[in-house]
Amino acid sequence: MLRNVVQKNIARTFATEASLPKKYGGRYDVTLIPGDGVGEEITKSVVDIFKAERVPVDWEVIKGDEREDVVDAAVASLKRNKVGLKGIFHTPNDIGKNSLNVALRKQLDIYASLTLIKNIPGVKTRMDGIDIALIRENTEGEYSGLEHQSVPGVVESLKIMTKYKSERIAKFAFDFALKNDRKKVTAVHKANIMKLGDGLFRTTVQDVGKEYQGIDVDTIIVDNASMQAVSRPQQFDVLVTPNLYGSILSNIGAALIGGPGLVPGANFGREHAIFEPGCRHVGLDISGKHVANPTAMILSSALMLRHLGLQENADRISAAVYEVIAEGKTTTQDIGGSATTEEFTKAVLDKLAA
Missing domain, CATH: 3.40.718.10 (Isopropylmalate Dehydrogenase)
Structure with a gap:
């Protein structure tokens, strides 16, 4: 078979x-x-x-x-x-x-x-050799669903990022890599702009990665991750993302295969x-x-x-x-x-x- x-x-x-x-x-x-x-x-x-x-x-x-x-x-x-x-x-x-x-x-x-x-x-x-495990946090970030209209024509959408949930999803990603013979975990973020929220996610993944010997940890800005996914997806092994970025990248990945x-x-x-x-x-x-x-x-x-x-x-x-x-x-x-x-x-x- x-x-x-x-x-x-x-x-x-x-x-x-x-x-x-x-x-x-x-x-x-x-x-x-x-x-x-x-x-x-x-x-x-x-x-x-x-x-x-x-x-x-x-x-x-x-x-x-x-x-x-x-x-x-x-x-x-x-x-x-x-x-x-x-x-x-x-x-x-x-x-x-x-x-x-x-x-x-x-x-x-x-x-x-x-x-x-x-x-x-x-x-x-169009491309072979694609083998990506995409792991996304399911319960916070832009998907917190916390929106309100403060005054007519002005909407505030709250993006909630916590160290607890960032650490939890990071450990999940590294545990998956360890138990499935994966060699690298890449955190996808937008910390160049959202320095506090996405900065917390990126830093937390990097800190958790120090506890896992033999697994490389990397980070990439989501814009670049999207471009790299359609130009050279073979470079990625395990991707760990906040909710919205994972939703986008899963659709890109589906198109690739x-x-x-x-x-x-x-x-x-x-x-x-x-x-x-x-x-x-x-x-x-x-x-x-x-x-x-x-x-x-x-x-x-x-x-x-x-x-x-x-x-x-x-x-x-x-x-x-x-x-x-x-x-x-x-x-x-x-x-x-x-x-x-x-x-x-x-x-x-x-x-x-x-």
Whole structure:
């Protein structure tokens, strides 16, 4: 089988401090949040694959008509189950419509986002040799959501940066590097302008790096990081960023390797873990057309299985996905094929059954 191109050592690398609950018979309860857009279609691919592979996971599916009620139900479910698989919630531009993705992370203090940006054999790209682990802080910075209009026509948006949360995400990044044989951690910042806030982030990452022998620590201004990402991305190993910069760079990274349908991701807190596509595109424009690429969701579910200690299931499923893409016979439109979401999923199932 094609060698798995996603890190295998994520298995329990960031297992939650609370024990992962099991049902009798060695089965896991996992929260499933389809989300908006193509969420229903691509999470169905995972459900079908898990069923065919007899993966010991029982889904607690969270749906609802009222958006805020979905978040409340998801939080309650994740408090019980500790682990979830999630599609992306659409965030409207309307004033007063807050991001449900951010709300979920903040309520459960799911502070670390991990996005794996790596070339996949069979997907033609302009550059090869890309292998970036992008780690972003999930709960503060520009995503604090603290805005108000002081007088008509004047809006103040507060960017909150704390040493505690900067140190926490820095330690996460260096721990990831240490346990996954990564050699360099680069802090992305804008400290030349935001000398206090981003200066605190940059300095904290540098200080934490002194505790990790054998791992180089570097810093780069976000403007330059964006340029370097599209000109020489091979220079980057682990990137650690505040929230906004990570959001931008994850989209750049997705474009480099073939699109958002290929990028797996995960989010970790002290007691909870949520796995979702790393480039958070909802796909409203293709919802219901059955053309969405489920690769990112399937590979995110494989990361979840590794987190649960189900390494063999994770290896089989991810290897089958890579084989289908490498063959190029049944791929989706975003990477040059003509297969539907369901046809791609069936091709993966056929590989698993062979």
